[in-house]
Amino acid sequence: MIKMFLRVSLFSLLVTLVQAEGLRGTGDMGIVIERATGSVLIIEHSSNTQLARVEGLxxxxxxxxxxxxxxxxxxxFGRDGGLTKIDLLTAKIxxxxxxxxxxxxxxxxxxxxxxxxSNYKPGGVKLFAASDLAQLADIPATYEQNKQSKVIGLVDAPGQQFVFSLFDAGEIWLLDAKQSLSKPHIQKFxxxxxxxxxxxxxxxGRYYLAGLFGEDGLALLDLWQAEKGAQHILPNYGKGQQKLPVYKMPHLEGWAEAGNYLFVPAVGQHAVLVIDKSNWQLVKTIPAHGQPIFVMSQPDQRRVWVNFALPNNDSLQIIDTFTLETLKTFKSGKGTLHMEFTPRGENVWVSVRDEDKLNIYDTATFELRASLPAHKPSGIFFTSRAHWTGL
Incomplete structure (x- = not known):
């Protein structure tokens, strides 16, 4: 009886100390990029609230x-080459x-x-220690007698590897940092x-795909069989169709996986491509409301949500991944840029840049749950990404 009393008293004391110190976890937190002001909002998606703003990025x-x-x-990672480490709990750089x-x-x-x-200028990849941002390695993206290429599509891969593409060179590089950080092994395709x-x-973490802007198709690298090299898939998906002007190139890994399918925005087309992962063949081309930018899957993979480039960047389209049909298209606000689902998918956060707000929608009913003010918001990133490959 006395031991139980002591345990209860100790637990109550710990709860009191935690409350007094304002301690909390980070599992329901995230950040929102405020692109025009060089600031970041720290948010919490359990109660749909803003916690703090960090400036000077x-x-x-x-x-x-x-x-x-x-x-x-x-x-x-900022466009100006700045790399900034932020403490979410203290809201400080x-x-x-x-x-x-x-x-x-x-x-x-x-x-x-x-x-x-990954860098455009000078083209290449740099490695830093996560603890103090000390530089560990500098890997120039050189090709054809010391030309340097812009590097895009950088992702992490299992086995302490990174994969990225060279825009100007038309290459994929696989960087292995297991043996040496100062001189990591590079395999080039x-x-x-x-x-x-x-x-x-x-x-x-098995398949790396690179979209091709200069031609129809995708490049595919199977990391389990990297020695076989990259292959070209879907070379004719836009054959016989006139290319539309591309107002905003898809980026930031804006493709979705649901079941055995990949949902990919078709560059220069008003369409979402559905690809069967078992054979890398095109299953269906779904007509889209405009030129798609981000195609994102709910965590349960039951639906994918799509947003668009100008002049249709005020709308969202929802596709059923079972029937491969459009469920709903609705106006979400001018300058709808990015989406992020809560870890279990009950809500989706949407940045509405031109109206300076964040809209939060119920993914079951598509109803607007809340709106929060933000300065020209763009990317939304929740901490659940910390435990996912490639994010």
Missing amino acids: GDLSHASAVFSRDARYAYI VKRVMQSGNSIGGAISQDGQIVAV SNIGKQPYDGLITPD
């Missing part, structure tokens, strides 16, 4: 983020380094110890297609 016009293994720290002149994104290693950044513009790795 430079040019965030094309920013992305990854999280530390414990989901306490966010690493922000831990460290910021200017690592290049023009950056396009990054990734964090399987063990959470290495942050990799050439002639993958013209102008790869983005990359996706499947959630199991």
Whole structure:
């Protein structure tokens, strides 16, 4: 009886201390990029609230983020080459380094110890220690007698690897950081297609796909059989159709996997491509409301949500992944840029840049649950990404 009383008293004391200190977990937290002001909102999706704003992050016009293994720290990749580490609990910048002149994104290693950044200028990849952002390696993306290519589509892969594409060279590189950080092993795959513009790795970490801007089709690399090289798939998906002007290129891994299908935005078309992963053949071309930018799957993979480039960037379209038919298209607000699902998928957060707000929709009823103010919001990133490959 006395032992039970002591245990209860100790538990009550701990609860009181936690409440007094304001301690909390980070599992229901995230960040929102405020692109015009170089700031980041820290948010909580359990109660749909804003917690804090962090300023001084430079040019965030094309920013992305990854999280530390414990989901306490966010690493922000800015367009100006800035790499910033933020503490979500204190809402402060831990460290910021200017690592290049023009950056396009990054990734964090399987063990959470290495942050990799892909750069446009100078073209290449740099590796940093996640703990203090000390530079570990500089890998120039050189090709054809010391030309340097823009690097895009950088993702993490199992086995302390990173995969990325060289836009100008038409190559995919596989970087292995297991043996050496200062001089990691690089495996290069050439002639993958013209102008790869983005990359996706499947959630199991096996397949890396690069979209091709300079020609129809996709490049596919099976990391379980990398020695076989990259192959070209779907070379004729737009054959016989006139290409439309591309107002905004799909990016930031804006493709979706649901069951055995991949849902991919068709560049220069008003369509979403459905690809069967078992044979990499086109199953269906779903007509879209406009030129799709992001095609994102709910966590249960039952539906995918699509947003669009100008002039249709005020709408969302929802596709049923079982019937492969459009369920609903509705107006979400001017400048609908990015979407992020809560970890179990009950809600989706949507940035509405031109109306300075975040809309939160119920994924079952499509009803608007809440709206929060934000300064020209773009990317939304929840800490659940800390435990997913390729995000």
